[in-house]
Amino acid sequence: MPSPSSLQWLSLVATIWLQTINGANTDFPVYSSQLKQLLSISQVQLNSLAFASDAGKLFSWLAGFAVTYLPLRLILFIGAAFNLIGYGLQYLFLTQKITHLSYWQVFLLTALSGNGICWINTVCYLICIRNFSSYSRIAVGISTSYVGLSAKVYSDIADAIFHPENKAKAYLLLNAVCPLLVAVVTSPVIIEDLNAGEEEKHGPFLVMFVLTIATGTCSVLGSIGPVSSWFGSRELVISMALLLVSPALIIPVSVMFKGRSWDKVKKVYELSVEEGGGGGGGGEEGRKEVLKGEMKEEVGFKVMLRKMEFWLYFFSYMFGATVGMVFLNNLGQIAESRGLSNTTSLVSLASSFGFFGRLMPSLMEYHLSTKGYTNSSPGIMATMMVPMVPAFFFLLLNSSNLILYTSTAVIGACSGSITSIAVSATTELFGTKNFAINHNIIITNIPIASFLFGYLAGLLYQRQGGSNSCIGTDCYNKTFIIWGCVSSLGTLLCTVLFIRTRRVCNKETDML
Numbered sequence: 216m217p218s219p220s221s222l223q224w225l226s227l228v229a230t231i232w233l234q235t236i237n238g239a240n241t242d243f244p245v246y247s248s249q250l251k252q253l254l255s256i257s258q259v260q261l262n263s264l265a266f267a268s269d270a271g272k273l274f275s276w277l278a279g280f281a282v283t284y285l286p287l288r289l290i291l292f293i294g295a296a297f298n299l300i301g302y303g304l305q306y307l308f309l310t311q312k313i314t315h316l317s318y319w320q321v322f323l324l325t326a327l328s329g330n331g332i333c334w335i336n337t338v339c340y341l342i343c344i345r346n347f348s349s350y351s352r353i354a355v356g357i358s359t360s361y362v363g364l365s366a367k368v369y370s371d372i373a374d375a376i377f378h379p380e381n382k383a384k385a386y387l388l389l390n391a392v393c394p395l396l397v398a399v400v401t402s403p404v405i406i407e408d409l410n411a412g413e414e415e416k417h418g419p420f421l422v423m424f425v426l427t428i429a430t431g432t433c434s435v436l437g438s439i440g441p442v443s444s445w446f447g448s449r450e451l452v453i454s455m456a457l458l459l460v461s462p463a464l465i466i467p468v469s470v471m472f473k474g475r476s477w478d479k480v481k482k483v484y485e486l487s488v489e490e491g492g493g494g495g496g497g498g499e500e501g502r503k504e505v506l507k508g509e510m511k512e513e514v515g516f517k518v519m520l521r522k523m524e525f526w527l528y529f530f531s532y533m534f535g536a537t538v539g540m541v542f543l544n545n546l547g548q549i550a551e552s553r554g555l556s557n558t559t560s561l562v563s564l565a566s567s568f569g570f571f572g573r574l575m576p577s578l579m580e581y582h583l584s585t586k587g588y589t590n591s592s593p594g595i596m597a598t599m600m601v602p603m604v605p606a607f608f609f610l611l612l613n614s615s616n617l618i619l620y621t622s623t624a625v626i627g628a629c630s631g632s633i634t635s636i637a638v639s640a641t642t643e644l645f646g647t648k649n650f651a652i653n654h655n656i657i658i659t660n661i662p663i664a665s666f667l668f669g670y671l672a673g674l675l676y677q678r679q680g681g682s683n684s685c686i687g688t689d690c691y692n693k694t695f696i697i698w699g700c701v702s703s704l705g706t707l708l709c710t711v712l713f714i715r716t717r718r719v720c721n722k723e724t725d726m727l
Contacts, residue, residue, distance in 0.1 A: 277655075
């Protein structure tokens with residue numbers, strides 16, 4: 216039987232595996248063009264299908280309420296079952312095992328799958344927050360970064376097993392089956408409240424960062440055309456699988472050895488505290504504690520909805536990360552309109568840079584935590600929104616493939632970073648007690664923005680092309696202008712949120 220400390224870290228590894236396959240909706244751009252042909256639908260209808268996955272988040276609050284009454288393992292399997300039903304029935308339809316599905320039935324099935332993602336996310340977030348209470352930001356950052364690899368992992372598996380002509384069918388089958396298989400494997404270690412002593416965590420976290428960066432590097436190299444051509448698709452799948460499995464093998468060993476050394480450090484620390492008169496509780500130490508405590512005010516969702524900070528947060532998220540997600544959802548059509556045939560490499564690039572974008576905040580938090588400080592989540596969000604604005608306008612001004620790849624990498628990294636830090640921002644602004652409900656309410660901005668900006672992009676696309684297919688840079692030029700302006704507004708709102716929350720923090724610090 217593994218020790219509580221080993222189980223604690225294995226629960227984090229379980230969330231990593233779950234998050235790796237929980238971005239099933241991110242591979243939509245790879246097969247969207249083929250799905251459009253198979254279903255004989257228009258561009259507006261295709262954009263509505265991309266929105267459908269996000270529409271499931273409108274009911275993500277159900278998962279937040281359910282965790283109050285149901286065990287996390289059951290929540291996990293409910294999410295996996297939604298994916299199995301939603302994507303599985305679509306797969307059976309495309310393989311003609313089911314004779315008829317109307318467009319709106321496909322829409323509802325996609326929305327069900329999108330809602331399933333929220334249930335699995337809720338499990339992963341709560342495991343990280345409850346099992347690593349003082350290091351929840353770092354744990355959440357590492358875990359959620361692997362969502363950025365989902366499209367890359369699914370693409371590698373599809374390329375290794377299935378024929379290119381069957382992309383839509385292959386991805387739908389993988390999206391249906393993989394979450395359930397991983398849920399079965401990880402369920403034994405989905406255990407809450409496994410805090411096993413904060414002094415043991417720095418060493419294992421460092422090992423986790425090394426393994427995570429290695430995995431992301433492998434993903435990026437596999438997305439670069441000249442490099443990926445040196446390796447076969449099966450070699451890429453095997454290398455990624457080994458890197459994903461390695462934390463489950465290395466971390467328990469690391470914990471065992473690090474635990475002994477940290478026990479010695481703890482004894483030395485306790486002796487020094489006794490000699491120093493108890494370690495002190497005021498002055499500069501008190502200021503650090505306020506910063507490290509993140510000003511966590513426990514706020515219920517009814518009170519949260521009446522706070523100005525909520526609405527600033529809600530709309531800055533909508534006009535920042537969510538606009539980036541809408542761009543990524545339309546990536547297949549954007550690439551096709553610019554004459555780029557290899558959509559898979561572009562989506563894999565966005566996935567890989569999204570991975571590092573999600574990891575970046577936790578790296579910063581890890582470094583600052585060793586110094587006894589923490590950073591401002593709204594401040595990081597505002598900073599990461601800034602590069603998205605020129606990325607959209609560069610797409611408007613330059614039609615080269617280099618700019619398309621560069622802007623895709625920037626938008627993927629920035630939107631990924633904002634999505635990751637948003638989990639910490641929710642706890643920082645509204646506390647951890649009601650996190651499951653609060654955060655699932657906040658992410659309802661995603662389907663709203665996905666519908667508004669995605670539907671508008673589809674209308675402009677069809678108006679410019681005059682048919683269901685548009686070729687040329689003009690297809691998305693007006694859309695890029697709108698997205699760039701909206702991102703500018705999101706940056707402004709998030710900056711205001713940062714200023715407001717910093718003032719509150721300074722007032723509380725001055726009171727000590």
